[in-house]
Amino acid sequence: MILRAAASYALTTRVTRPGLSRARFEAWQARRLARWLARDLPRAPFYGKVPERLADLPVTDKATLMADFAAFNSRGVTAEAAWEAIEDDSRIGDLTVGASTGTSGNKGLYVIDEAERADWLGAVLAKALPDIWRRAERVAILLPTHTRLYDAANRAGRTRLRFFDLKAGPDAWQDDLIRFAPTTLVAPPSILRHLAGRMAPPRRCFSAGEVLDPADRPAIEDWLGGTLGQIYMATEGLLGVTCAHGTLHLAEDATLFEFEPAGEGLVSPLVTGFRRHVQIMARYRMNDLVRLSEAPCPCGSPLLAVEAVVGRMDDxxxxxxxxxxxxxxxxxxxxxxxxxxxxxxxxxxxxxxxxxxxxxxxxxxxxxxxxxxxxxxxxxxxxxxxxxxxxxxxxxxxxxxxxxxxxxx
The missing domain is CATH 3.30.70.2210 (Alpha-Beta Plaits)
Structure with a gap:
C-alpha cells in the first residue's frame, strides 16, 4: 500500500509539475488513455470490446450506472451486494464500496480495490500536502459520509487522519476536534464558518462537499489569515485541488474531461477515469456546473484551471x-x-x-x-x-x- 501510494505521489508530481507544457502533458495523457481503453475498459460487461477511440463510446450517467451496476465493474459487484456491504463494513473481499450523499437525488455507488485506494492516497497527498515528506500532519476530515479511502491516509506514516461525522452535529465532535488540533482541515464552507473563532486556525484548510460561495470565502479567510483551498471530489473520484496560488486545477492526471455547454458561459463535465480499473467510468455525465478559467495560473501547472464550481444542474x-x-x-x-x-x-x-x-x-x-x-x-x-x-x-x-x-x- 505505502509503496504504491509513493509511486502515485511521484507520478502525480512529475506529470503535473510547473513548467511542463500543455502539449507534453496531453501527449502523456493520450498514451495512458489509450492503454486504459485497450486493457481496462473491456473488462466491464457494458463495454466488452476495445473501441477505436473514446468518442465512439456512449455517454452514461448515474441512472445508466445504477440500472445495472454490475455491468460497469470488472468484479461483477451488484448494487444489492454493494448496499449490503455499506450497511456492514463497506468491504467485499479486497474491495471497498461507498456511496454518495445523494444531495441531488438518489445515491450513487462506487467500488475500488486496494491498488486504487493507494493511487488515490498518493494523488491527494501530492496535490494537497506536497510537503508531507518533510513534516508530520494531523488531518481532520469533516464530512457527512465516511469512506475507507480516508483510512488509507493513516498508513502514510507521518500522517494522522481523523474523520468527524457531520451527521452527528457539532455538539458531538467539536470539543474532540479542538483537542485534535488539526494542522490540515477539510470541511464544507458552512462548517468552516461555524468553526471560525471557535478554534485555532489550521495551517492548511480546504473547502469540500459544498459549493464555495463568494459570501463564505472572506469570513473563512479572515479566520485563517490566508487563502482557503478547495478539494473538488465526488463519487466519480478526485476531480480537482487548488494549487499554492489558490487556483482550482482539474485532476487531469487521472481523469479526462470533456465539456458540454450549459449556458451562461458554464460547462458540464463528462469524465473518464483512466486510472480506475475496477469500476469503469467512461464519458460519464456529471451534474455539476463549472466555469473554466480563461487566464493561465501563475503556478505554471499544465492542468486546466477552474474559475468556479458554481453548483449542480439540479439547482x-x-x-x-x-x-x-x-x-x-x-x-x-x-x-x-x-x-x-x-x-x-x-x-x-x-x-x-x-x-x-x-x-x-x-x-x-x-x-x-x-x-x-x-x-x-x-x-x-x-x-x-x-x-x-x-x-x-x-x-x-x-x-x-x-x-x-x-x-x-
Whole structure:
C-alpha cells in the first residue's frame, strides 16, 4: 500500500509539475488513455470490446450506472451486494464500496480495490500536502459520509487522519476536534464558518462537499489569515485541488474531461477515469456546473484551471424557458447589500420564487435583494412572483447547504 501510494505521489508530481507544457502533458495523457481503453475498459460487461477511440463510446450517467451496476465493474459487484456491504463494513473481499450523499437525488455507488485506494492516497497527498515528506500532519476530515479511502491516509506514516461525522452535529465532535488540533482541515464552507473563532486556525484548510460561495470565502479567510483551498471530489473520484496560488486545477492526471455547454458561459463535465480499473467510468455525465478559467495560473501547472464550481444542474432554475444558473442568482443577492451574509432562494412554482434572508436582516436589505433579483430577471424577459421572508428551516446535521435550489413538486 505505502509503496504504491509513493509511486502515485511521484507520478502525480512529475506529470503535473510547473513548467511542463500543455502539449507534453496531453501527449502523456493520450498514451495512458489509450492503454486504459485497450486493457481496462473491456473488462466491464457494458463495454466488452476495445473501441477505436473514446468518442465512439456512449455517454452514461448515474441512472445508466445504477440500472445495472454490475455491468460497469470488472468484479461483477451488484448494487444489492454493494448496499449490503455499506450497511456492514463497506468491504467485499479486497474491495471497498461507498456511496454518495445523494444531495441531488438518489445515491450513487462506487467500488475500488486496494491498488486504487493507494493511487488515490498518493494523488491527494501530492496535490494537497506536497510537503508531507518533510513534516508530520494531523488531518481532520469533516464530512457527512465516511469512506475507507480516508483510512488509507493513516498508513502514510507521518500522517494522522481523523474523520468527524457531520451527521452527528457539532455538539458531538467539536470539543474532540479542538483537542485534535488539526494542522490540515477539510470541511464544507458552512462548517468552516461555524468553526471560525471557535478554534485555532489550521495551517492548511480546504473547502469540500459544498459549493464555495463568494459570501463564505472572506469570513473563512479572515479566520485563517490566508487563502482557503478547495478539494473538488465526488463519487466519480478526485476531480480537482487548488494549487499554492489558490487556483482550482482539474485532476487531469487521472481523469479526462470533456465539456458540454450549459449556458451562461458554464460547462458540464463528462469524465473518464483512466486510472480506475475496477469500476469503469467512461464519458460519464456529471451534474455539476463549472466555469473554466480563461487566464493561465501563475503556478505554471499544465492542468486546466477552474474559475468556479458554481453548483449542480439540479439547482439551476428555469422560468419561462430561461435557464438561471445558481452563480448569477447568488451574486445578485449578495451584491445587493453587503449586510446580507446568508440566504436561501427556492423556485417553488413554474413562475414563483421564495427568497429567505436571515431573521435579523434589515428590511431595506431584503428589499434591495428582491429588487436586484427583479432587475436581473427582467433583463432576461421574465417577471416571476418573488416572495420575501425572514428565516428558514435549519439544515439537518450533515446536510449540504444549498442556497439556490429548485423546490418544485
Amino acid at each position: 439551476a432554475l428555469r422560468i419561462g424557458g430561461v435557464l438561471l444558473t445558481p452563480d448569477i442568482l447568488r451574486n445578485a443577492i449578495i451584491g445587493a447589500d453587503r449586510r446580507i451574509s446568508d440566504f436561501r432562494l427556492e423556485q417553488t412554482g413554474p413562475e414563483t420564487l421564495r427568497l429567505s434572508l436571515e431573521a435579523y436582516a434589515p428590511e431595506d436589505a431584503a428589499g434591495a435583494a428582491a429588487g436586484a433579483l427583479e432587475g436581473l430577471l427582467a433583463g432576461r424577459g421574465i417577471s416571476p412572483l418573488i416572495e420575501v421572508r425572514k428565516g428558514w428551516p435549519a439544515e439537518a446535521p450533515g446536510e449540504k447547504r444549498r442556497r439556490v435550489r429548485r423546490a418544485l413538486r
